Every structure is written in C-alpha cells, then in structure tokens.
Amino acid sequence: MGEVKLNQLSKRFGGVAALSDVSLSFRSGEIHAVVGENGAGKSTVMKILGGILQADSGTIEIDGQLVEIPNVLRARELGISIVCQELNLMPDLTVAENIFLGCLPTKYGVVNRREMERRGAELLKSMGVDIPVTSLAGELSVACQQMVSIANALAIGGDIVILDEPTAALNTREVETLYGIVRDLKRQGKTVIYVSHRMKEIFDLSDRISVLRDGRYVATVETSASSEDEVVSLMVGRAVTTHRASVSGRGDEVVMSVSGLSCAGFYEDISFELHRGEVLGFAGLMGCGKDELVKSLFGLYRPDSGVVSLDGQVILDVEGGVDKLSCPRSAIELGIGYVTEDRKGSGIFAAMDVLDNVLGGSCRLNKFGLLDDEKEAALLTEYTESLDIKYTSRDQAISSLSGGNQQKCMLARALATQSERVLILMEPTRGIDVGAKSEIYGLLEELSKKGMSILVVSSELSELLSTCHRLCVVFQGRMTGLLDQADFDEELVMSCATGQREFYSGASKG
Amino acid sequence: MAMEKRNEINRRERFRRLAETHGIYVIFVIVACVFCIFEPRVLHPSQLLELVDRTSWVAVGAAGMTFAICSGGFDLSVPGLMALGASLLTGFLVKSGFSLGLSLFLMFLCVGLLGLLNGLLITRLKLQPFIATLATCLCFHGITQVYTGNTGTTLSSEQYAALSYLGRGFVFGIPVKVLVVLVVYGFMLWLYHKTSFGVKVRAVGSNEQAARTAGVNVEFTLNWVYVTTALMSGLAAVLYVATMGSSSPRAGDNFDLDCITAVVLGGSSLSGGRGRLTGTLVGALFVSFVKMCLNLLSAPEAVRAMVTGLVLILALSFGSLTSTAMNRGGATK
Structure with a gap:
C-alpha cells in the first residue's frame, strides 16, 4: 500500500x-x-x-x-x-x-x-x-x-x-x-x-x-x-559558494543616529549609529522587538521617547516635539526606503502589472500633469536591468513572477522612490530560492559600495552574518550586542539573542 | 513587560470585536428610547403590530441573506424573487384556481429553481455573486411584470381565509407571524451550527481555496446557499401576501437593502465566514423600527433618507468608535 x-x-x-x-x-x-x-x-x-x-x-x-x-x-x-x-x-x-x-x-x-x-x-x-x-x-x-x-x-x-x-x-x-x-x-x-x-x-x-x-x-x-x-x-546545477560582505564601501560619516529610542511593550533605550555605505543587521528571536524597532524608523510605529537624526538633522525627538517620521510617506520624503517582510500581504499589488508595482509610489509626470509613459518606461528598464528582474512585458501581472523576481520588484520600488539615504529591508530573502538569494546579496553589496546605508532585519542568522558589516542583537526589547564583522560568530550572536550574555565590539562601544 | 502590553492589546482587540458584534443591541436600545421619548405613539399596540408586519418578512429574507453573506457572496436577487413569489402565489390561487397547498408548493418550487439558477451562474459560469444576482434580479422583475401585466392581484375573501390566520392570527395573544419567524430562526440556527452544511458554508466563506483543498464540494455548497436564500425570499413573499391579502409587482422594493442592512447591523462579516443569525434578527427589527418611526412622524422623504443613513453610520461605527476612544494615547499607529 x-x-x-x-x-x-x-x-x-x-x-x-x-x-x-x-x-x-x-x-x-x-x-x-x-x-x-x-x-x-x-x-x-x-x-x-x-x-x-x-x-x-x-x-x-x-x-x-x-x-x-x-x-x-x-x-x-x-x-x-x-x-x-x-x-x-x-x-x-x-x-x-x-x-x-x-x-x-x-x-x-x-x-x-x-x-x-x-x-x-x-x-x-x-x-x-x-x-x-x-x-x-x-x-x-x-x-x-x-x-x-x-x-x-x-x-x-x-x-x-x-x-x-x-x-x-x-x-x-x-x-x-x-x-x-x-x-x-x-x-x-x-x-x-x-x-x-x-x-x-x-x-x-x-x-x-x-x-x-x-x-x-x-x-x-x-x-x-x-x-x-x-x-x-x-x-x-552549479556549485554555490558562501557569500561574504566586503567592507570596501563603508565610510566613517554617520548617516543616521538613534539614541535612547523606546516604545513601550516593544523595545527600550536603543542607541546605534549607521554609517555611510554600511550594512547593519538586526538579529534576535521572534518577538524580541527588532521588527518594531526598525519599522519605527519608517514611521510604522510611534516611539515613546528618544531621538533619531538623519545627516545630523534631528528628524524625531519625542520630548522635543519634532516628528518628521510620523508616517511612511514622510519617511520616504526624508530619503528612507523600505521593503516589507510580508510581500504578499503588504508588498505587491497582486492584480497590477510590473510597471505599476515598481513605479506605483513614484509616478513620473509630464508637463500636463499626466503619467509620462516614456519616462516611466525608461525608468522601469533602468531598474529592471540594474536589478536583473526577469519578466516578459511591462504589463505582465506581478503575481505571475517568481518570488525572487517579485522581491526584486519590491527593492526596485523602494529605490525608485528616491530613497538615497537609508534603505530598510525586512527579511529580504524570505520565500525566494537559492539563486535569487545570492543575487539579492550581490545587490546589497553593490548598493553599499555606492554609499547606500542599509538596515537589514532577518531571522536567518547565516544571512546576516554573510551580508552585514555590523550586527545589532536584540533580546526582549533591549540591545544585548553590537558586533563588528571581526567578531561575527554564530554562537556568540545566539547567546546574546537569548539573553545569556552581552557583547559589544571594541570599536562600537560607546 | 512586553507580554503585559500584548495582553492589553489582545484585551482591547477582544473588546473591539465584542463591540462590533454586540454594539447593535446597545445602539438599538438608545435609538428606541430616543424615538419613544419624541413620539410615545410608537408604543401603541397598533404600531407594534405594524412593526411585526414589517419585521417579519425582512427578518426571514435576512436569515437567508446571512447564509449568502457568510458564504462570501451576496444575493441581490431577493427583491425580484420576493415580488415574483408573491405574484406567483396569488396568480396560482386566483388565475389558475389551484388549492392553497398546491399553490404554495409550486411557488416554492419555482423560486427554489431560480435560486439554483443563481447558484449555477456563480459556480459554473464563475460570475461574481454581486453581478450574477443583480442581473437575475432584473430578469425576475421582468418575468413578474409579464406574468402579472404589471398590476397587483387581490385575493377573494375565501381564498384569503386560510392565509389570513398566518397573516393576522394570534396564538395566546402572540401574532402567528412572530412564531413563524422564531421557528425559522430556530431552524436556521440549527442549520448554521449543527449541520455539516452550516460548517461548510462557513468554511467556504472563510477561505474558499482552503475549503476546496480540505475536500469540501464548494460548488454544491454554494448552489444550496442560493437555493436557501431564494426559499427564504419565497417565505417572505408568503408572509407578505398573508398580511396584505394581495400581491404587488413592487412587493420586493428595497427588500435587498433592508436584508443586507439587517445582516450587517447584526455583526456578520461582509467578507464572509462569520455570520450572526441572532444579530440579523435584531438588525431586521432595528431597520423596520426606524422606518416605522419615520413613517409615524410623517417625516419628509429627505429627512427619512438622512436619518436612516445617520443611524446606519452610527450603528456600524460603534465598534471602531469605542476602540478608538479606548486606544487614545496608545503606542501603535
């Protein structure tokens, strides 16, 4: 039987x-x-x-x-x-x-x-x-x-x-x-x-x-x-090699700094700095607050206290009454891009085509205030070529693309909204295959070399270890580790993520 | 600490749902009190009987509509079915001279088959329930007009004798119609909660694809849902004829909106999966009550429309209003 x-x-x-x-x-x-x-x-x-x-x-x-x-x-x-x-x-x-x-x-x-x-x-x-x-x-x-x-x-x-x-x-x-x-x-x-x-x-x-x-x-x-x-x-169909992030693009200039950021019930007193061209990863167990922390920087959660500045300018100071991060729209205007972890639920417009999905957030208009087809087509080609998105025509429904290509479209959308300062990626390779994964890693590296600062949240530790320059570990809403690449070690990260110890690499301390 | 916060959020969420599903009772009591203060005549027995008249057919139709909405669909053809049902019933009695029993049987057969037609359009031709039933409603109205020559039919006193007991009779001082409605709701509640049909309707409305994967015969289930709503419209037609002693091609006017309003007021989810029959019954009472009061106040048409709309918004937003008030100052956006 x-x-x-x-x-x-x-x-x-x-x-x-x-x-x-x-x-x-x-x-x-x-x-x-x-x-x-x-x-x-x-x-x-x-x-x-x-x-x-x-x-x-x-x-x-x-x-x-x-x-x-x-x-x-x-x-x-x-x-x-x-x-x-x-x-x-x-x-x-x-x-x-x-x-x-x-x-x-x-x-x-x-x-x-x-x-x-x-x-x-x-x-x-x-x-x-x-x-x-x-x-x-x-x-x-x-x-x-x-x-x-x-x-x-x-x-x-x-x-x-x-x-x-x-x-x-x-x-x-x-x-x-x-x-x-x-x-x-x-x-x-x-x-x-x-x-x-x-x-x-x-x-x-x-x-x-x-x-x-x-x-x-x-x-x-x-x-x-x-x-x-x-x-x-x-x-x-070919041998796959493990990917390692190169630090060539990382500069010393601080792009975003977060100090004493708290949101009751989710995270408390978080401080870190993000440098130019740096890929900063966030590790932690499910429900530790890392998701909410990073989403706060895109205006999806409202912190109770703390200060966030971008390029030296204060963009969020709860006590001081500055709030330029009140919603995703204002975050985008500040040059912050975001790719969701829930591609189906809050990412793609399933019934719409590739073009609208990529450029939906950033319509290019002609002098009559109407959509400029030529400009849009050119822009789409630019992004799809640079991200190597495979699709047959621009009016193909996005839901007919593979998970990897959909994810790249999401990335293209974030880039097309002219978020040249900071890019936030939630679970960037969730539900996509091995080949597309390494392509995404390659793109991250390329972007960071061009000077883009990137925050990556992932539940796959190996992914963080291979793509990030530094790693921030969160346990029960508190930061328990900030590691430089030299200190990257799976066991060390796990012991920080489970609250067994705290670890701050020498250079990051302070 | 994070845990406590989450429990707090959970509690709020639960309260919000409770307010959404049961808020109707609170609002109904408030609205009823307001009207009674402004217009004490509302409580006069003759008015209460009129309320029973109005409520009975809306309640029965809305019971069927609850199943359609719970299955993730809609049935907009109920006004057509009700008008046709009423015309067929009086037609069989008056024009064809059939006995009451045969007339009822034939009427329910016709209406049931038309309900099956709705179901087949949706399951075989894969039409959207909204569009399919909107279209068939027009056809049913057309058939009614052809059949009746676009005039009402009045029953003679002999023909009306048996039906009048249903329409105007009393048992221990309770109108027979009230008992009929209660029996219908008892049966529908049993169907909804106790039978495999009920479980499957909820399954299809909750997640059609998952239901299919779990081995539910989705097409079969949906066909029967539309037969059910059609038969309920037929029963509403019977109650209408029993009350009026006549039929009118316009018997079903506004019937669809009243039914859907009753279902939604009752706390069923418009996206399917969650139906609340007891809520629907209260919703039907609510809808009819507001209409009756406005009639009684002989309010001008414009005022009626506005008041009805405002009451609807108030009742439907009760859930979100209370939770917004509770959440003020909360952390999440």
Whole structure:
C-alpha cells in the first residue's frame, strides 16, 4: 500500500512550462524528500498528486493501478492527503472543524460535535501538541495553525501523506515535534513525501531525495549516500559558494543616529549609529522587538521617547516635539526606503502589472500633469536591468513572477522612490530560492559600495552574518550586542539573542 | 513587560470585536428610547403590530441573506424573487384556481429553481455573486411584470381565509407571524451550527481555496446557499401576501437593502465566514423600527433618507468608535 508512480507529468500555466516530463516514484514506508529551488515545480507535482491541479499529460499509478485524480475528494478516496504550503486554514472555523472538515462525523447531515471534538483532541495529543480544539483557528499562532493543517491531513488516515514546506513557520522545538510525527507515520508504513528546501531537515529525516530543477526531474539519491553539497549542486546545477560582505564601501560619516529610542511593550533605550555605505543587521528571536524597532524608523510605529537624526538633522525627538517620521510617506520624503517582510500581504499589488508595482509610489509626470509613459518606461528598464528582474512585458501581472523576481520588484520600488539615504529591508530573502538569494546579496553589496546605508532585519542568522558589516542583537526589547564583522560568530550572536550574555565590539562601544 | 502590553492589546482587540458584534443591541436600545421619548405613539399596540408586519418578512429574507453573506457572496436577487413569489402565489390561487397547498408548493418550487439558477451562474459560469444576482434580479422583475401585466392581484375573501390566520392570527395573544419567524430562526440556527452544511458554508466563506483543498464540494455548497436564500425570499413573499391579502409587482422594493442592512447591523462579516443569525434578527427589527418611526412622524422623504443613513453610520461605527476612544494615547499607529 502506498506505492506511487508518476509517469511523465507535464503541466503548463499559460505560456510557461511548470513541469516537463517529470517521472518520480515513491515507495511505501519511506520518507521521500523532494527538493528544488522555488519555481522548480515541486509544489506543482504535489498539487497534481493531491488533486488540486490536473496534469496536461502523463499518468499516475498507485499500487500498480492507473488512476485519475480530478479533484481533492478523489485524492482523499485514494488515501492521499496533502498539507499545502500556502493554503492555510479557515480562520473563522474552530480547530476541530478545521481538522475534520473533509470528513465531518455526521448523522443525517447533523454534525456530532462532541465526537468531533473528542477525536480532534485525541489526534492533537497523539501529535504531541497542546491546542484547544474549540478555539478559532484564526486566533492561533502561525505555528499552531500549521500543526492544525497537518492534523487535518492525518485525520483522513490515508496511506500517502504529502507535506509541502511544513516547517516554514515553525521554531526549533516545533520542528522536533514535527520530526516525531513524520517518523511515526513512517513506522505505520505510510508513504511520506516531504517537500522542503531546508537541507538540515532533509538530511535529518529522509530516506531518499529527489531533485527537481526548472520543472524537470534531475536525480534521486539515497540520503545516506549523499551530501548537502551534492544535493545543492544538483538543485542549482552549479556549485554555490558562501557569500561574504566586503567592507570596501563603508565610510566613517554617520548617516543616521538613534539614541535612547523606546516604545513601550516593544523595545527600550536603543542607541546605534549607521554609517555611510554600511550594512547593519538586526538579529534576535521572534518577538524580541527588532521588527518594531526598525519599522519605527519608517514611521510604522510611534516611539515613546528618544531621538533619531538623519545627516545630523534631528528628524524625531519625542520630548522635543519634532516628528518628521510620523508616517511612511514622510519617511520616504526624508530619503528612507523600505521593503516589507510580508510581500504578499503588504508588498505587491497582486492584480497590477510590473510597471505599476515598481513605479506605483513614484509616478513620473509630464508637463500636463499626466503619467509620462516614456519616462516611466525608461525608468522601469533602468531598474529592471540594474536589478536583473526577469519578466516578459511591462504589463505582465506581478503575481505571475517568481518570488525572487517579485522581491526584486519590491527593492526596485523602494529605490525608485528616491530613497538615497537609508534603505530598510525586512527579511529580504524570505520565500525566494537559492539563486535569487545570492543575487539579492550581490545587490546589497553593490548598493553599499555606492554609499547606500542599509538596515537589514532577518531571522536567518547565516544571512546576516554573510551580508552585514555590523550586527545589532536584540533580546526582549533591549540591545544585548553590537558586533563588528571581526567578531561575527554564530554562537556568540545566539547567546546574546537569548539573553545569556552581552557583547559589544571594541570599536562600537560607546 | 512586553507580554503585559500584548495582553492589553489582545484585551482591547477582544473588546473591539465584542463591540462590533454586540454594539447593535446597545445602539438599538438608545435609538428606541430616543424615538419613544419624541413620539410615545410608537408604543401603541397598533404600531407594534405594524412593526411585526414589517419585521417579519425582512427578518426571514435576512436569515437567508446571512447564509449568502457568510458564504462570501451576496444575493441581490431577493427583491425580484420576493415580488415574483408573491405574484406567483396569488396568480396560482386566483388565475389558475389551484388549492392553497398546491399553490404554495409550486411557488416554492419555482423560486427554489431560480435560486439554483443563481447558484449555477456563480459556480459554473464563475460570475461574481454581486453581478450574477443583480442581473437575475432584473430578469425576475421582468418575468413578474409579464406574468402579472404589471398590476397587483387581490385575493377573494375565501381564498384569503386560510392565509389570513398566518397573516393576522394570534396564538395566546402572540401574532402567528412572530412564531413563524422564531421557528425559522430556530431552524436556521440549527442549520448554521449543527449541520455539516452550516460548517461548510462557513468554511467556504472563510477561505474558499482552503475549503476546496480540505475536500469540501464548494460548488454544491454554494448552489444550496442560493437555493436557501431564494426559499427564504419565497417565505417572505408568503408572509407578505398573508398580511396584505394581495400581491404587488413592487412587493420586493428595497427588500435587498433592508436584508443586507439587517445582516450587517447584526455583526456578520461582509467578507464572509462569520455570520450572526441572532444579530440579523435584531438588525431586521432595528431597520423596520426606524422606518416605522419615520413613517409615524410623517417625516419628509429627505429627512427619512438622512436619518436612516445617520443611524446606519452610527450603528456600524460603534465598534471602531469605542476602540478608538479606548486606544487614545496608545503606542501603535
């Protein structure tokens, strides 16, 4: 039970081939990782198997039988359950309703709520998580929501479980819980298909690894006989080298200085200086206040006290009554640019085209006060070429671009608003693939060489260590470390971020 | 300390929601008191009976509308369906001479099928509910005019005899219509909370794509939602005919707005997923009450429109007004 064979699946979206002749086979009782960069087609394959999408050509065999999977209901009958990466939950339904939605325990159409809640609580307990079944799903933390959607897949009790990037929203402890669940499924003889691009997880968990690239099948390897380097080079088709920030662009001139900045409930008494051409990173655990701190510098939060100056001019002094940072618009006028961490929610205008997304905040007008097409086109070309954004035409909808290209459009938008002083980047590489990541890192370096000062907030420590010149560590709203590049060390940063020690590099002290 | 702050924010958020969903009761009491002080005649039994008349059909129609809005859609065709339902019912009784039972059955069948048509336009042709039902409403009005020759039909006293019990009868001093409305709301609450249909409607309204992925037959569910709203419009038509003893091609005028207003006042979310049927019932009462009072004061049309609009804004902004007042001086923007 649970043998799956995919033969020569192909799928096109409009003019783009998402999959071409992909053949994969999964054995029962194995944990089979499917890896690839974003856009490699892994999610598309999984959606076809889960009945969410239909292949244009190719066949699917389950336990040697040819099957058609026209919809999710059919997939469930075949014992396939899928936890999608982006399709979350119904926020207005309770946890129990969310878990059992596809298979409500009913009698004559009437839901047996008690039975449903009892079984839901049992299931969650067996998974080792503690979530009340009667609370609304929308009120749970993202990690708990993820656990509920996994419970939803398990509730069907199928032989084939697909997990598409299940750990994107989980912390280390929750990832351990998930490992337990996945190994448990394997012990029960089920087929687990595990889609991820986190190498560590794949090597911790899987028995075999299949690699996709650009919608094509590349190879399948036994995990025990392979290495991270091998898998990464199969994924990108070339060897990837670790990136290190060069300090050549950094000057001594102070561009922005922050002193004694506090915002009750989020952060307290933060002081730092940002130099010309410097990339300053902010590290800290989730909820430590670093996000709110940096967002305050773009007018998204209102500090209670403290002073911020830009080029020696005071732009925010709560006690002194100066507030030129009251909203993003005034921050932009001061030359501060911002790229959000929530690209879908507060970044792209999903229904609009590339041109409007990039230049939406900074319309170029002609002498009649109307949009100047020529100027705009020239400007768009300038930015898309310098950032190497790949798109077919300027009226292409931005939602049809890959995550990496969307992110570059966001960066282009921030630059197009003439933010030549300071650029704030929140989670600049969230949800984009390895190749696009290194391109973004390259862009950061280029900008800093040109003299742009950049603040980067990221939850990926390795990213901060490889792109920043200095690092500011925040723990429970207080600064616990300010490190120069020479002192960069993962363990040191983590001990500051967890409040075990404080560390200030000699040069930064003061 | 950060924790405390967040709890505080959570508490405010919860209060804001409470104010949004239950604020209607407070506002209703205030508005009712104001009107009663200015115009004590409001409390006269004959006025209260008129209030029951008005409320009954809006309440029934709004119950169906709550399902449509909860599923993430809209049903703007209810005025057309109600006018057509009333005309068909009187037509079957008067022109065709059918028995009351057969007339009711045929009327509900026709209206239900038209509701299914709404559903199919939305699920098969993938039209936006707003546009699809706006368009069918026009068609239904047209059919009504063709069927009736654009005039009302009055029932003879024999034909009206059985219906008049529903429209004007009393049980233990309570109008039968009130009981009908209560039974309808009891049934709809049961449908909403206890059945798998109810759960699926909420699921689709909450996140259609996720519901599909969870194995919900979205099309099937939505079709039945529009059949439900149509049948409720049919029932509203029955109550209308039972009260008036006649039908009019204009029976459904403003019915859609009244229903939607009642639903929104009741605290349901216009973006779907969260419906509040008890709130809808109070909302229906509220809408009818304001209209009745303005009638009673024989206020000029301009004043009526303005007062209705102001009361609406006041009721709907209650939630955000209270939370703004509470948040003054807060840290976040």
